[in-house]
Amino acid sequence: MLKTTYCFLIATGSIFATSSIMAKEIATELQGPYLGQTPPGKTAKVFAPDLLSTQKDREYTISFTPDLKELYFTRMDADTNKWWTMTYKQRNNRWYGSILAPRVGRPTLSPDGNTLHLGNKYIGRTDNGWSQVKSLGPMFDNKDWGIMRLSSSSSGTYILDDYKNGDVLRISEVQNGVRQAPKPLPAHINTGKWNAHPFIAPDDSYIIWDGERTEGFGDTDLYISFRKSDGSWGKALNLGPTVNTGAGEAGGYISPDGKYFFFNRTTNTGNGDIYWIDSKFIKTLKSQVYTKD
Template structure:
């Protein structure tokens, strides 16, 4: 598996930061919040609503914390280049999508910060601020990030001594400044191509994708729960209903805490001999997380 895996898988990273306790500003959830799609149970189902995927070219997307905006991408077919869209929920229904210059936005729990890679925007009375640098602590960040409710960043980073393999780490906000990244232990950092972390709002669990010997195929999705003393339990493969012989990656929990989303796909060879990753978003009841927690 090449570094190209990371570049492609990153495109499917969608970031919402939530868990079952999603704070005081509860999103206005109703039957249309997920475009009228029938809720999945404990077996993952393809998430491809007609409104965002009329031609089957929808890749994936992310909801804003208040569930009134959905940022998503389409590719292939008439979209020779990956194209970015936003669709808004207004007057009790979803409107018409429009193209946007905002690429793969990620949001703080309260919705006041939009993260875009190593930069971010702040919400103002007139809209979003210009992009600002998050700081030098993210210089080695790659392939996703996730931020807790108190502002702690979790992200993969690369160091020369790691021979090109990423490690998950974190950086806390201390006295108004982010500390140098600290690498997590082997409970988390075992395997190859470690990427795309999702951390619970209260840091009670961490989910990410990685290639490990005990996996079901290519990259699988793993979870680790945090002990009360702040240490992490050994990672658990999320099991054969989530992971398959295909490549699973980019996990996220929705702002209402109800569903786990992830990408499932495979590499396909083109006529010119090059390879193209084709993945789709799946969703499953977030009860799967509690079920795994009960096994600890």
């Protein structure tokens, strides 16, 4: 990987920037997919070390557009303790980085790449970049709820967390064109000390989230539940030592091409980086579940 010295400039103006006030883009020398990084194998490794994942700051929650030419993530500046939403964009096979805006929620792109979910808010793709921050409506703007991360599938299903009410996960589906009120996922999902930061597969076939349970690997672990043929959710499966360690793993995400699993790992020193690993282990887990069933 070519290491590039770079500096991000802070966006000004409204709380979320449109293209007219977006921070200046800084060019890198990186080319090719996934910031020109060498793909991982069966062992998780830091994604874009010393560039996207830094030794000093804390990086979290990565998300890609379907064509893999844009990525979004969050970074906490270690000097100011302020969170920012960051982006890299590829043009003519070269990557450009910038700060998009102060963080609002944990950014997660919709499968079509046209909506960037921000907790109970979102921004939509426009001809000039992104819209201003919008509300998802009264169904999600409940002040008694605490939504950190909301993930959507291609069918419009939402999976969201709620840190104000026992750290539970909720689901909101679209039935006959009508958005349904979020309801808690079953008890075998919402168990343990807490559950948060969910991700739903574009085809609704599984959900991934992080939580803390007594049978875990020591701190926050990542879990998966596969959807059964009758629409119900299967048991919560720990992703195992392939991903989970004695450190804190969270913020799971599958790349749009299905090839890689991204997640955050935070050590006991408080530093957090984004890791990636070949996603084939998830197919293995699924085959084991259906073999047993």
